[in-house]
Amino acid sequence: MFRLKLLPCYLPAKNCLYSVLKLTTLTRHHLSNHIDHHLFDEIPQKDISSLNSLLNSYIRNGDAVTTWNLFHKMHCFCTDLNSYTFTPVLNACWALQNPKLGIQAHTLMIKLGVDTEIVPKTALIDMYSKYGQLGDSVSAFYEMGYRDVVAWNAILSSYLRHGLPQKAVDLFVDMRKERLEFSEFTLCSVLKACTSLKAYQKGKQIHALILVLGRDLVVLSTALINFYSNLGQIDEAVEIYRTLSWRKDDIMYNSLISGCVRNKRYDAAMSIMSLIRPNAVALTSALSACSENSDIWIGKQIHGVMIRQEFIHDTQLSNALLDMYAKCGKIREASLVFDKISRKDVVSWTSMIDAYGVHGHGAKAIDLFKRMEEENNVLPNPVTFLAVLSACGHSGLVELGREYFYMFQEKYGLVPGPAHYACFIDMLGRAGQIEELWSLFLGMVEKDVKPSSAVWAAVLNSCRINLDVERGEFAAKRLIQLEPDNPGNYVSLSNFYAAIGRWDSVDELRSIMKKRGIFKGEGGSWVTMHKFGDKFQCENSGAPSF
Structure with missing residues (x-):
């Protein structure tokens, strides 16, 4: 001793x-x-x-x-x-x-x-x-x-902890009136408040104040990068990163990579990723970029890095790898990754169940869920609930879907939310069970579950399939009221009118969209061949630029 x-x-x-x-x-x-x-x-x-x-x-x-x-x-x-x-x-x-x-x-x-x-x-x-x-x-x-600056910082943190960013900003204004000398913690906290409020101009003012006060940008850079990237200003976030020619740490890199992924700047995320020593957080963000971009080539390179750097036993990172393979259509590779995860958590099981379901392997998804139930240390959560319902819906397993919809409530005490109802309503509608669908919908309303736009869209689509005109128009009206600027809702309504032969209503709807400046986004696909990618727009007959 x-x-x-x-x-x-x-x-x-x-x-x-x-x-x-x-x-x-x-x-x-x-x-x-x-x-x-x-x-x-x-x-x-x-x-x-x-x-x-x-x-x-x-x-x-x-x-x-x-x-x-x-x-x-x-x-x-x-x-x-x-x-x-x-x-x-x-x-x-x-x-x-x-x-x-x-x-x-x-x-x-x-x-x-x-x-x-x-x-x-x-x-x-x-x-x-x-x-x-x-x-x-x-x-x-x-x-x-x-009150010294530490006391002010304590109450500033309290407001943020309780989800009151506006109170935090107001408190910061009071601090300025008191002519207190701000600490880096103060400035980081108020930047978080501006991020929560989406207050771009206020955040820019804080950035200017940091420069005027001559504070160390290395300390505050991560907070600034988070602020700009969360508000979609990824170019400004990248510019802050570039101004720091040295003293860059993993936290800063990870924050910027995550920001690029959130803003769909996958090229920038990969470029930054290539400059740093791999770590679990950065690799997870990079895999998310590959998933969203369906970039299987880069995803495989990251898989190789995980093996070389011995990250393959990291459950969270393996879950991201599984998700990448699934979203790139490589269900076999996703299954192999899943089998090699030594400490499977609820995310691992749910991701694999969802992967099977999306690819039309409903029976495999259900079998995997049964295996999950046999694991004493893993309980399903609401996301698992949704993945199982979705798998049943994709494969037309209506009876099983109905069984699991009620079983999750009775056995696990999981209360269905709008997403679960939307999935089950869509399943019933496709199966022609329109009366059961409406009974379910009314039961949902009686339970004080507020119908979301996804629920109304599922109801509208079911009415289109089953030619239920009166109730379909009711659902369409509620959907447009809920999201008047969503072009997808107008497309769903247009398809409904076309299905029942009301072409005059289709033309009228298109005129309304034009007057309101609502346009449907152009369809497209991203194809990767031999490390190079090209995007094809709808009706684009041009040759790829590989």
């Missing part, structure tokens, strides 16, 4: 400063709890500074239980507690997920008169926020006489 040999040299009991300083120094270096406790036992006079150091050491090492137990002993022995005692204790209360302990600690702070001091008050703001008690967190903030 490791022991320190310098500690036996104590000063007289009245002045144990040497031991206290030694303990404080060592705990600041994140030594283990065993060593700290050993030192603590050898201190002849246990003063509050040494005890506070030990509390901080325990909570830094993630030992919330020992932190609270030591605090309890300190209180029982009437130790002179001070404001620095409560900061690690409040952190321990949150880590233990026990609001009663937090309230007890807060009550004791009030009793001892240390609740007004800035450090423990800031810890209170953070604790109540993490408990979900935003009101108490805000009250603690506004009770403070003086």
Whole structure:
């Protein structure tokens, strides 16, 4: 066992400063709890500074239980507690997920008169926020006489944690009025708020403020890249990346690659990917790009990198690889990847079930789901529910689809949402079960499930197939009301009118679309041959440019 040999040299009991300083120094270096406790036992006079150091050491090492137990002993022995005692204790209360302990600690702070001091008050703001008690967190903030930037940052985080980005932006405006010096954390937080609000101009102002203040762009670059890419301004995100000629880290790279994928800039994502050392997050984003772009050639190269770099045992990454092969039409390769995943999670099973279903292998999808049920450690989730229903729908397995629709509710307690109803309604409509469809729809409404556009579209398509004119027009009206600017809805309605022979209504609908400036996007396909790709538009007779 490791022991320190310098500690036996104590000063007289009245002045144990040497031991206290030694303990404080060592705990600041994140030594283990065993060593700290050993030192603590050898201190002849246990003063509050040494005890506070030990509390901080325990909570830094993630030992919330020992932190609270030591605090309890300190209180029982009437130790002179001070404001620095409560900061690690409040952190321990949150880590233990026990609001009663937090309230007890807060009550004791009030009793001892240390609740007004800035450090423990800031810890209170953070604790109540993490408990979900935003009101108490805000009250603690506004009770403070003086607030430093750490306290402002704590309440800023509280607003973001509770999904109130506008409150966070308003608070930032108040911070500017107070002429506080912002930290990098402050600026990152307000950029997150601007991202949530889709506030492009406000975010641009924050970017300008960062430049005016001369803050380190390396620290803030990831937040800026996230902001611009989430708002679809990928060129500006790439420009920030380019201005940093050095000191680029994996987090920044991963953020930019993810941004490129979200904005369908797959070429840029792959270009950046080629510059970095592979990591799981970057490879997952790159595989997502391959999935969306059906780029099997690049996807296979990433598969090779995974094998060489020993990422093949990463479950999340393997799930992305499985999805890539499935979306590229390589169902056999997807199945092989699935079989090699050693720790299959619910995403692994659901992805493979969905892959079989999309490719028309409904029976295989159902067999795989039955295998999943036999696994004691994996339970289906709502996405699995949808994948099974979709597989039944693609293969025309109406009886099985009906059985599973009710079985998921009874056996697993999964409540169907609009997506599940839309899938089952579409299945019934294609099978000609129009009356059962309407019975299901009315039951959904009675259960207070609000019909989504997907539900109304499924109803409309079913009415088209079954020539149900009256109820089809009702569904069409609701669909257009819900999404008046979606060209796909007008196409569905046009197909409905054409099916029942109302060509005048088809012409009228096209005139309405033209007046409103609604145009259906041009159809196209992306074909990859020998590493090169070409996009073919509808009615484009030109030769490929390979």
